[in-house]
Structure formats: structure tokens, C-alpha cells
Amino acid sequence: MATSTRSNAGTKGVARAVREQQIVDAACRAFGESGFAATSVADIAEAAGISKPLIYNYFGSKEGLYAVCLHHAAGTLTAEIERTAASGTVGLARAIVTLDGMFRALEPQPWIWRLVNDSTAAREGAIDAELAEYERRIFTFGHDGVAELMQLAGNDDARDLSAMHAVWEHTFRALVTWWLDHPGETPEQMTQRCIRLFSTVFGEIDISALTAP
Amino acid sequence: MATSTRSNAGTKGVARAVREQQIVDAACRAFGESGFAATSVADIAEAAGISKPLIYNYFGSKEGLYAVCLHHAAGTLTAEIERTAASGTVGLARAIVTLDGMFRALEPQPWIWRLVNDSTAAREGAIDAELAEYERRIFTFGHDGVAELMQLAGNDDARDLSAMHAVWEHTFRALVTWWLDHPGETPEQMTQRCIRLFSTVFGEIDISALTAP
DNA sequence: CTGATATGACTCATGAGTAAGTTACCACAG
DNA sequence: CTGTGGTAACTTACTCATGAGTCATATCAG
Numbered sequence: 001m002a003t004s005t006r007s008n009a010g011t012k013g014v015a016r017a018v019r020e021q022q023i024v025d026a027a028c029r030a031f032g033e034s035g036f037a038a039t040s041v042a043d044i045a046e047a048a049g050i051s052k053p054l055i056y057n058y059f060g061s062k063e064g065l066y067a068v069c070l071h072h073a074a075g076t077l078t079a080e081i082e083r084t085a086a087s088g089t090v091g092l093a094r095a096i097v098t099l100d101g102m103f104r105a106l107e108p109q110p111w112i113w114r115l116v117n118d119s120t121a122a123r124e125g126a127i128d129a130e131l132a133e134y135e136r137r138i139f140t141f142g143h144d145g146v147a148e149l150m151q152l153a154g155n156d157d158a159r160d161l162s163a164m165h166a167v168w169e170h171t172f173r174a175l176v177t178w179w180l181d182h183p184g185e186t187p188e189q190m191t192q193r194c195i196r197l198f199s200t201v202f203g204e205i206d207i208s209a210l211t212a213p
Numbered sequence: 214m215a216t217s218t219r220s221n222a223g224t225k226g227v228a229r230a231v232r233e234q235q236i237v238d239a240a241c242r243a244f245g246e247s248g249f250a251a252t253s254v255a256d257i258a259e260a261a262g263i264s265k266p267l268i269y270n271y272f273g274s275k276e277g278l279y280a281v282c283l284h285h286a287a288g289t290l291t292a293e294i295e296r297t298a299a300s301g302t303v304g305l306a307r308a309i310v311t312l313d314g315m316f317r318a319l320e321p322q323p324w325i326w327r328l329v330n331d332s333t334a335a336r337e338g339a340i341d342a343e344l345a346e347y348e349r350r351i352f353t354f355g356h357d358g359v360a361e362l363m364q365l366a367g368n369d370d371a372r373d374l375s376a377m378h379a380v381w382e383h384t385f386r387a388l389v390t391w392w393l394d395h396p397g398e399t400p401e402q403m404t405q406r407c408i409r410l411f412s413t414v415f416g417e418i419d420i421s422a423l424t425a426p
Numbered sequence: 427c428t429g430a431t432a433t434g435a436c437t438c439a440t441g442a443g444t445a446a447g448t449t450a451c452c453a454c455a456g
Numbered sequence: 457c458t459g460t461g462g463t464a465a466c467t468t469a470c471t472c473a474t475g476a477g478t479c480a481t482a483t484c485a486g
Contacts (some may be wrong), residue, residue: 035332037250037333119248119332119333120250120332120333149413150413153412153413155409155413157409159395159406160406160409160410160413162391162395163387163388163391163406163410164410164413166387166388166390166391167384167387167388167391167410169387170383170384170386170387171380171383171384171387173383174376174379174380174382174383174384175376175379175380177379178375178376178379178380182372182375193372193373193376196368196370196373197373197376197377197380199366200362200363200366200368200373200377201414201415202414
């Protein structure tokens with residue numbers, strides 16, 4: 001039988017960049033599914049098929065690894081929101097388009113949603129910086145849409161706007177979370193559901209912007 | 214100088230029931246402000262002015278103590294919701310009345326809100342039982358109101374109802390959380406704000422039910 | 427032989443939970 | 457009114473598990 005005690009220590013193995021990506025993939029999934037606090041570095045190492053010290057070699061600390069995951073996850077989601085925003089849709093149709101884009105972006109890797117919304121992560125240092133940047137980029141879009149709605153209604157109170165914005169963000173979160181909690185529903189179906197729900201509250205919506213690509 | 218090493222071990226001290234209440238008060242605050250995971254039993258003991266083993270003596274475990282806190286907090290909030298529900302208001306006015314009641318109930322002990330909505334607590338055993346019971350009691354009220362709205366709009370899809378209910382619960386949470394994040398606003402002011410926001414979305418609301426006691 | 431990839435086997439801090447003992451009050455016998 | 461034992465209230469000083477982070481070492485490509 002093999003006398004080597006250290007299974008494959010020294011195997012030159014895969015290139016650092018590739019290995020880092022594998023680790024980040026495994027970590028995103030683990031962090032997203034169990035939360036930062038409940039996920040141990042050993043768990044991630046096992047899931048990635050490597051050993052713990054390699055993670056510290058490449059990422060420095062658990063926080064460091066989490067910050068990279070956050071960068072990936074938040075970057076993906078923010079890019080998607082900026083993409084739909086650039087399409088030029090306005091009003092409620094824009095809300096629908098944004099939700100639709102989010103469902104599609106999350107379909108292949110649904111766990112990154114919880115990663116970004118994880119409250120068990122300590123907000124400090126690199127993690128805080130990542131999240132702050134993410135929130136900064138996201139803020140404008142929701143805020144502008146809500147401001148438009150408020151202005152139409154003739155309400156220009158700044159705190160009312162702030163509160164309404166909070167409501168919109170939570171509504172967005174509610175719909176995405178509901179979708180994640182009810183698997184087996186395609187993004188298309190969920191978008192149609194959102195259109196029905198919005199119509200219930202706001203009356204008929206002009207969906208002309210949604211049928212065209 | 215005093216030779217006694219054990220400061221006040223043996224002081225007969227206060228009656229168990231009273232001490233338990235003191236501990237629960239301190240624990241509710243600590244758990245609510247820092248979250249279950251980030252709060253250590255030693256922290257609570259210090260805040261309550263007693264030592265750790267006394268907590269284990271009275272509550273068995275950290276989970277046991279948390280379950281009692283949850284019972285207190287969830288009980289307070291649920292009772293408030295059931296109280297406003299019993300007032301017989303319907304439609305959007307009922308939503309406003311419920312929010313108003315919640316603001317008033319939370320004013321003296323705002324931390325219990327985060328306690329009930331804490332995701333860092335392990336949902337198992339007694340804790341899970343408490344939360345499940347709380348959710349069961351809460352569920353009906355929001356659900357009925359949303360069902361009423363959906364029926365009025367002619368939508369009887371069960372999953373649409375489920376999703377809309379999720380949106381309502383998150384909206385409720387958004388408003389309460391926003392209020393807690395913006396101290397210095399009285400329940401009255403916040404309720405007025407909610408009325409304005411609801412009007413923006415739904416048009417004028419019949420607030421006749423709100424002016425009467 | 428140097429440097430990159432990789433690991434087994436540690437250290438160390440933290441925080442839950444426990445063992446064993448200390449003191450004050452109370453009921454009751456003398 | 458004075459001992460004396462029972463018990464409730466309370467503490468110090470531990471144990472023990474877990475999980476973050478480190479060290480010394482191994483293998484192989486160029």
C-alpha cells in the first residue's frame with residue numbers, strides 16, 4: 001500500500017487563478033446557502049476538494065474570501081440592474097423589467113441572492129467596503145423610480161420618499177425571495193405573476209415595453 | 214480590607230420570579246440589539262448584574278433563555294395585532310390601524326422587533342416552536358386582508374395570493390424597520406406618514422375609522 | 427535547486443455549559 | 457431567644473467543543 005501520508009501534497013496541481021475560481025464558486029454556494037456565520041472555512045475547503053491552508057494562502061482570511069465572493073455576487077446583480085436600467089424603460093414597466101432581469105440572472109446561481117442579503121456577516125473592513133459600494137450603485141435606480149412615482153402624486157417630502165424607497169426595496173426582496181422559496185417556477189412565469197400583482201395594486205400596466213426584446 | 218473573595222455569593226438576593234424577569238429584560242434587549250448569535254450568555258449576565266451560572270440555573274441553556282424572550286416579544290406583538298384586528302376595521306384602514314398599533318407597542322421596547330425577526334437564531338426545538346406559533350397567529354390577519362384585496366381585483370390564483378401576502382408582510386416590515394432606523398419620530402407622525410404613502414399608491418383612503426378612538 | 431502548489435498537524439481564542447462550594451434566610455426544637 | 461439543619465440564591469473557577477488561523481514540510485515542473 002502507498003506509504004505516502006500526505007495524500008497529494010506537492011502535486012503541482014492546477015494554476016492559481018483556476019483554483020481560486022473553484023474556491024470562490026464553492027464558497028459562494030456555501031456562504032449563500034448557510035450564511036457567513038454558519039459556514040466554516042473547513043466546509044468550503046471540503047466542498048472545493050482542497051485543504052484549509054490553501055484558502056488562507058490565497059485569500060488571507062475568512063473575511064477576505066467572503067469579500068471576494070461578495071464582489072462576484074454583488075457585481076453580477078448590480079451589472080444586471082444597470083443593464084436593465086440602460087434599456088430606457090420607465091415607470092412601473094421598469095420595475096417589471098428589473099425584476100425579470102433579476103430572475104434570469106439568479107436562475108443559474110440562486111444562492112448569490114442570500115449571499116448579498118446575508119445579515120450574519122460582520123460588516124467591517126473589506127466586506128463593508130464591498131457592500132457599501134454595491135448599495136451605492138443600486139440605490140440610485142430604485143430611488144429615481146420611486147421619486148418619479150411620488151412626484152406624480154404631488155408628494156415631495158424627503159422622508160416620505162426615503163420611506164417609500166424602503167418599501168420598494170423590501171417589495172423587490174419579497175418577490176425575489178418568494179420566487180426562490182417556490183422552486184419550479186421559471187423566470188417567465190414569475191415575471192407574469194409580478195405583472196398580475198402590480199396590476200392588482202396599480203391597475204393596468206403598459207406592458208408594450210416588455211414584449212419587445 | 215474585606216477577606217471575602219466571593220463578592221456576594223450567598224446573598225439570599227431577590228426572589229426567583231423577580232430575578233428571572235430582570236434577566237429576561239436584559240436578554241431581550243441584548244438579543245434584540247445584537248442578534249442571537251452575536252450575544253453571549255456572559256454579556257447578558259453582566260447586563261443583568263448577575264453571574265452566568267444563575268442563567269443556566271433558571272433557563273437551562275442559551276436557547277432556553279432565548280425561547281422565553283421570544284415568547285415575551287412575540288406574545289406582545291401578536292396580542293397587539295389581535296387587538297387591532299378585533300376593532301373591526303377593514304380594508305386599507307385596517308392596515309393603517311395595525312401599523313399604528315405596532316408603532317405604539319414598540320415605542321417602549323423597540324428592540325423586541327429585531328428579536329422576533331432575528332435570522333441568526335437557530336430555528337430548532339423550543340425556539341422553532343415559539344416562532345411557528347407566532348407565525349401561525351400572525352398569518353391569518355395579513356392573509357385575510359390581502360385575500361380581500363385580491364378578490365376585489367378578481368384575482369383568485371392561490372400562488373398569486375401567497376406572493377402578494379409575502380409582499381405585504383415585507384412592506385409592513387419595511388415601514389416598521391424604517392421607523393426604528395429614524396428615531397425621533399413619534400408613532401403618530403409615522404402613522405400619518407404611512408397614510409400619505411398608502412394614498413400615493415392606492416389613492417385616497419377612508420380614514421374615518423382612524424380618528425375615532 | 428528554486429519556486430509554486432499543496433497538506434497534516436498543530437496553536438489559540440472564544441464561548442457554552444458544569445462542578446462544587448458559599449452565604450443568608452427561615453422553620454422549628456429545645 | 458438561641459442553636460441548628462434545610463434550602464434558595466448565588467458565585468468562582470473550572471471543562472470542553474468548535475473553528476479561525478499558522479507552521480513546517482512534501483512534491484513536482486522548469
